[in-house]
Amino acid sequence: MDIWIDQLSFTYPAGVTALRGVSLKAMPGESVAIIGENGAGKTTLVKHINGLLKPTSGQVLVGGWNTREYTVAQLASRVGYVFQNPDDQLFASTVWAEVLFGPKNIGLTMEQATERADAALRAVGLIDSAQKHPYDLSISQRKKVAVASVLAMQTPMLVLDEPTTGQDHNDTELVGQIVEDLKEQGRTVITITHDIDFCAEHFDRVVVMAQGMILLDGPARDTLMQAEVLAQTHVEPPQLMRLSEQLNMQERPLNVQEFIEFWCA
Amino acid sequence: MNHNIELNQVTYTYPGITTPALTDLSLAIPAGQFCAVVGPNGAGKSTLAYTLSGFIPHFYHGTLQGEVTIAGMNTRDTPLSELVLMVGLVFQNPFNQISGTKFTVREEIAFGMENLGVDRQEMINRCDDIMAKVGIRDLAQRSPLSLSGGQMQRVVIASVLAMQPQILILDEPTSQLDPIGSREVLLTIRELASTHAMTVVMIEHKLEWLAVYADRMVALADGTIIADGLPGEVLADEAVWSRGVGRTRYTQASHQARMNGLWPKGRSLAVTLEQAVAGFQAAQTTYSKKS
Numbered sequence: 001m002d003i004w005i006d007q008l009s010f011t012y013p014a015g016v017t018a019l020r021g022v023s024l025k026a027m028p029g030e031s032v033a034i035i036g037e038n039g040a041g042k043t044t045l046v047k048h049i050n051g052l053l054k055p056t057s058g059q060v061l062v063g064g065w066n067t068r069e070y071t072v073a074q075l076a077s078r079v080g081y082v083f084q085n086p087d088d089q090l091f092a093s094t095v096w097a098e099v100l101f102g103p104k105n106i107g108l109t110m111e112q113a114t115e116r117a118d119a120a121l122r123a124v125g126l127i128d129s130a131q132k133h134p135y136d137l138s139i140s141q142r143k144k145v146a147v148a149s150v151l152a153m154q155t156p157m158l159v160l161d162e163p164t165t166g167q168d169h170n171d172t173e174l175v176g177q178i179v180e181d182l183k184e185q186g187r188t189v190i191t192i193t194h195d196i197d198f199c200a201e202h203f204d205r206v207v208v209m210a211q212g213m214i215l216l217d218g219p220a221r222d223t224l225m226q227a228e229v230l231a232q233t234h235v236e237p238p239q240l241m242r243l244s245e246q247l248n249m250q251e252r253p254l255n256v257q258e259f260i261e262f263w264c265a
Numbered sequence: 266m267n268h269n270i271e272l273n274q275v276t277y278t279y280p281g282i283t284t285p286a287l288t289d290l291s292l293a294i295p296a297g298q299f300c301a302v303v304g305p306n307g308a309g310k311s312t313l314a315y316t317l318s319g320f321i322p323h324f325y326h327g328t329l330q331g332e333v334t335i336a337g338m339n340t341r342d343t344p345l346s347e348l349v350l351m352v353g354l355v356f357q358n359p360f361n362q363i364s365g366t367k368f369t370v371r372e373e374i375a376f377g378m379e380n381l382g383v384d385r386q387e388m389i390n391r392c393d394d395i396m397a398k399v400g401i402r403d404l405a406q407r408s409p410l411s412l413s414g415g416q417m418q419r420v421v422i423a424s425v426l427a428m429q430p431q432i433l434i435l436d437e438p439t440s441q442l443d444p445i446g447s448r449e450v451l452l453t454i455r456e457l458a459s460t461h462a463m464t465v466v467m468i469e470h471k472l473e474w475l476a477v478y479a480d481r482m483v484a485l486a487d488g489t490i491i492a493d494g495l496p497g498e499v500l501a502d503e504a505v506w507s508r509g510v511g512r513t514r515y516t517q518a519s520h521q522a523r524m525n526g527l528w529p530k531g532r533s534l535a536v537t538l539e540q541a542v543a544g545f546q547a548a549q550t551t552y553s554k555k556s
Contacts, residue, residue, distance in 0.1 A: 039415070166440045169510065194442065243518065260521050
């Protein structure tokens with residue numbers, strides 16, 4: 001299923017205009033990272049994809065559904081959404097109940113729901129914590145519970161708002177692997193991140209936002225090398241791109257393997 | 266040397282849990298030092314932050330063994346109300362720290378200073394100064410609760426810095442900040458450590474800028490210190506990576522280059538951009554001389 005955002009503008013009730021005519025299309029199997037300065041409108045934009053916010057003007061179509069005409073509950077069957085702050089999302093008294101809740105509520109049999117919850121908790125490495133209370137876990141583990149609860153829904157589209165915040169090296173790699181797997185399964189993944197090195201390594205396409213608008217939208221390599229545009233929105237190119245530039249290399253690498261290849265060339 | 270923070274054989278166990286979160290941990294930090302704490306999740310980093318700020322044992326009970334001395338005060342014998350005059354703590358999640366009772370960002374930042382009885386004109390000056398430093402001047406009249414996650418995190422940092430604590434403990438203070446914003450906050454804290462002799466303990470995963478700005482780096486794993494030294498030494502240590510501490514892409518690239526025989530023999534792995542540039546340039550020179 002595809003996501004089509006057309007000329008979207010949004011003003012919060014208090015009068016702050018967060019989005020000014022944003023257009024964006026994302027296709028199945030595409031992984032899109034959204035980057036940009038604090039307050040650029042990234043979270044406001046993705047909250048439109050599952051209908052938490054409705055456009056002030058313009059429209060958002062999710063697999064052909066206009067989000068104005070569907071409830072958040074209906075849209076949840078198509079779009080999985082992981083909040084920036086896991087505590088906005090978690091409510092059950094065990095990790096297991098939390099992850100089982102979604103699948104149980106979309107008409108699956110108990111057996112199917114159990115299977116999904118089990119697979120999702122294994123994917124984030126928390127199967128051994130299934131019987132714990134989410135609030136007995138650290139915030140980074142709660143964040144992984146939130147990711148698992150959305151994975152268990154197996155929606156065609158997923159929105160992840162800063163999934164690597166507060167995650168250590170290994171967990172960041174784990175999230176990267178989950179994104180790669182989702183992409184392979186043909187799902188549409190939209191992720192907000194401030195981790196530009198992570199972004200370069202795991203996303204095909206990068207959307208750069210500033211002040212409620214899109215500054216750049218294109219393949220990761222083409223967008224992330226544009227230091228001057230990125231600087232306007234408080235972002236720097238990834239470490240290896242900066243290194244390759246300082247070394248006067250011809251090409252800009254997205255990961256360590258490419259860096260070594262380009263360096264030897 | 267005059268140590269501002271001293272932990273002597275500290276072991277701490279949370280209530281109802283059998284495994285200690287910190288085990289026999291000793292650490293001494295002199296006044297004015299900017300000490301970074303790194304390590305995988307679950308290593309005990311946040312527990313260390315609570316221990317240094319007196320939340321352990323005054324808020325989290327559990328079992329604390331050993332001695333914790335902060336600015337000359339033993340935390341066990343000193344009430345939290347006295348410790349907070351000396352120690353500023355920035356929590357991991359800004360939503361947990363914002364007062365929720367103030368209508369504007371300016372009032373939120375002034376709140377801590379009001380409680381310390383700071384002079385009115387002085388409060389205004391410090392507010393203006395710190396808002397400019399952390400890049401939130403244009404948010405002064407906004408409601409703290411209407412801000413984005415990253416903006417709120419800046420407000421929390423500003424409100425603690427405005428109190429000019431002698432000791433500052435930060436638990437992932439830049440987790441939600443944009444990349445240049447993170448670097449600016451680290452730089453501001455670096456400057457405060459130098460100019461105000463403020464002692465800083467910062468838990469962070471953003472290794473690139475810690476490597477540049479911190480004086481010292483302590484790596485934790487499983488509640489104990491596994492490395493303690495200059496950031497460049499700690500981050501280039503392969504034994505430290507294997508315990509789940511991350512490394513910069515410069516370290517990854519120089520390590521990969523070394524494995525392929527492309528890194529100068531006997532040269533340490535790069536941790537910063539500068540070191541990586543110098544290392545690869547040196548490798549190039551050696552290579553062209555040979556050919």
